[in-house]
Amino acid sequence: MGHSILKSDKKKNSDKHRRIIEAALKVFAKKGFYNSKVSEIARAANVADGTIYLYFQNKDDILISLFEEEMGNILDKMHQALQTVTDPAAKLERFADQHLTMLEENQELAEIIQVELRQSSKFMKEYQNDRFHQYLNIISGIIKEGQQMGVFRKDILPGVAKRAFFGALDEMSRYWILSPVKKYSTAVAAQQISAFFIKGMLVDPQTA
Amino acid sequence: MGHSILKSDKKKNSDKHRRIIEAALKVFAKKGFYNSKVSEIARAANVADGTIYLYFQNKDDILISLFEEEMGNILDKMHQALQTVTDPAAKLERFADQHLTMLEENQELAEIIQVELRQSSKFMKEYQNDRFHQYLNIISGIIKEGQQMGVFRKDILPGVAKRAFFGALDEMSRYWILSPVKKYSTAVAAQQISAFFIKGMLVDPQTA
DNA sequence: CGCTAATGAATGACGATTCATTCAAACAAG
DNA sequence: CTTGTTTGAATGAATCGTCATTCATTAGCG
Missing domain, CATH: 1.10.357.10 (Tetracycline Repressor, domain 2)
Known part of the structure; x- marks a missing residue:
């Protein structure tokens, strides 16, 4: 499962990637991976649900990238x-x-x-x-x-x-x-x- | 969350309680709690899905009892x-x-x-x-x-x-x-x- | 017969993912 | 400078699958 390599260039453009990671950090820490909703992360990052999928392949990928x-x-x-x-x-x-x-x-x-x-x-x-x-x-x-x-x-x-x-x-x-x-x-x-x-x-x- | 105390008498009657615990042990170990299905545990225990709920309050309770x-x-x-x-x-x-x-x-x-x-x-x-x-x-x-x-x-x-x-x-x-x-x-x-x-x-x- | 244990199909909720649509910036032409 | 056009990032409502849980029904036993 190669996690978002292709998208690494986007990191430079915007801070969304970072924002999402930081939001995920908070949300995962509070509720644990399986009890966290992608929409919660989106909300915490001030981003639409779908936007997350422009930066990460899926929920797993968020966690792995975070790591x-x-x-x-x-x-x-x-x-x-x-x-x-x-x-x-x-x-x-x-x-x-x-x-x-x-x-x-x-x-x-x-x-x-x-x-x-x-x-x-x-x-x-x-x-x-x-x-x-x-x-x-x-x-x-x-x-x-x-x-x-x-x-x-x-x-x-x-x-x-x-x-x-x-x-x-x-x-x-x-x-x-x-x-x-x-x-x-x-x-x-x-x-x-x-x-x-x-x-x-x-x-x-x-x-x- | 008091886990099945009321049902502890049933343990004496049958071995189903034990069978379910042992099945859960295997299934949880292999896939992790959140990726395990109650129906898998049921299958592994040779029991119907619903039977599990005669012995445990819910999925969480299985894990806690197991512990x-x-x-x-x-x-x-x-x-x-x-x-x-x-x-x-x-x-x-x-x-x-x-x-x-x-x-x-x-x-x-x-x-x-x-x-x-x-x-x-x-x-x-x-x-x-x-x-x-x-x-x-x-x-x-x-x-x-x-x-x-x-x-x-x-x-x-x-x-x-x-x-x-x-x-x-x-x-x-x-x-x-x-x-x-x-x-x-x-x-x-x-x-x-x-x-x-x-x-x-x-x-x-x-x-x- | 009752009565309890057991069944497993049906239900309902939930939530990850998708995708048709919007929007704004960048560019082009006049 | 204004207007029209293109592009692709961003959106979020709708979709679709997946289970946990329930419960009407059945089986088995005394």
């Missing part, structure tokens, strides 16, 4: 945030903090990632999510780097660790989305979570 | 698995192993938990999932126990750690569901993940 674009932003920002850090342990902590901060600043996107990214076969299975993998691979990259530098133990499987680390952060953000009151600050949670993993992966002092 | 029952089982099994273990660190490792093993043995349930547990406002926000919280609280219970015994550091926030730990396991199981080939065995993953957390939470040797 691609937003994940692209997230990837960029994360790379930027990590640029200044060199120590692998510090990088992991930075990653955690940046991740939670971004999602905190963009609640709506966080909800969509939480809820719809998982959305069954439809979106996860048959649509291989490159951007998401790239994101995960930032983590394993840091871990491998740490291993080469002799900071992290060699018996750590980066493929397991990256998922565990991401999963831990992700569960934290799910909690924040679902619960109205936040018991822990972003910074504290990021610090604790990265501390678990860093301590868990460090080369033993006596062994080193 | 309640299956999560109940999972909770029971987990408690049982932990009974024989006393050391908090060992308990955590046991938890991880048991969790991954259960989901591995019941792929379909794993998919539903993955996909539908997240299912939007509709199910997670307004339906407070007791069983799930109980499950998470097993983890924080172990951590608190460890802290009291002086094995785990006191500065660990059990509320953060339980989510981080669960999230790590959960992400691992998501990976297995979505990817056809399993690169890591349940045992290895369980061992690695619990090791991160245990090492991360242990009281420092020199400080102790």
Whole structure:
């Protein structure tokens, strides 16, 4: 299912594409994909129902495009945030903090990632999510780097660790989305979570 | 939304309730809640469409009941698995192993938990999932126990750690569901993940 | 016979998508 | 500058298919 590639030129002409994506972000976040009506998105975007189909192939395509674009932003920002850090342990902590901060600043996107990214076969299975993998691979990259530098133990499987680390952060953000009151600050949670993993992966002092 | 309480007596009479739940498990797992038709569930359960409504209030109720029952089982099994273990660190490792093993043995349930547990406002926000919280609280219970015994550091926030730990396991199981080939065995993953957390939470040797 | 469980065809609502029509801007000709 | 013509973006009412749910009917059992 190639999503609107042919129409990418239109993006330059008008802001409608953007307007629709942003409206969809809000609507999907509030009601979930299947409970959102295309007409609601249209209304929120100040656009006629039919106009949506000039910019997107169908409802699915709205969601997928939304992802691609937003994940692209997230990837960029994360790379930027990590640029200044060199120590692998510090990088992991930075990653955690940046991740939670971004999602905190963009609640709506966080909800969509939480809820719809998982959305069954439809979106996860048959649509291989490159951007998401790239994101995960930032983590394993840091871990491998740490291993080469002799900071992290060699018996750590980066493929397991990256998922565990991401999963831990992700569960934290799910909690924040679902619960109205936040018991822990972003910074504290990021610090604790990265501390678990860093301590868990460090080369033993006596062994080193 | 109280789900079929009035009808709970019927469960005793026939196996239809069970049959429908099991059919729904299969169907929801394969297609996701919103893409599953009630008639498909009926067919899979060898029951007429209308019969479903003798046992469940509506489609939503099927999903919620399914959860309640299956999560109940999972909770029971987990408690049982932990009974024989006393050391908090060992308990955590046991938890991880048991969790991954259960989901591995019941792929379909794993998919539903993955996909539908997240299912939007509709199910997670307004339906407070007791069983799930109980499950998470097993983890924080172990951590608190460890802290009291002086094995785990006191500065660990059990509320953060339980989510981080669960999230790590959960992400691992998501990976297995979505990817056809399993690169890591349940045992290895369980061992690695619990090791991160245990090492991360242990009281420092020199400080102790 | 009653009485309850079960059936499955019929109903009705809903909502994604379409497409005939409108509208405004761009251009051309006088 | 004015008027006529073309173009394609935008509109939104109408369409059409798809199910969840209902309920009149039947089957089965004591």
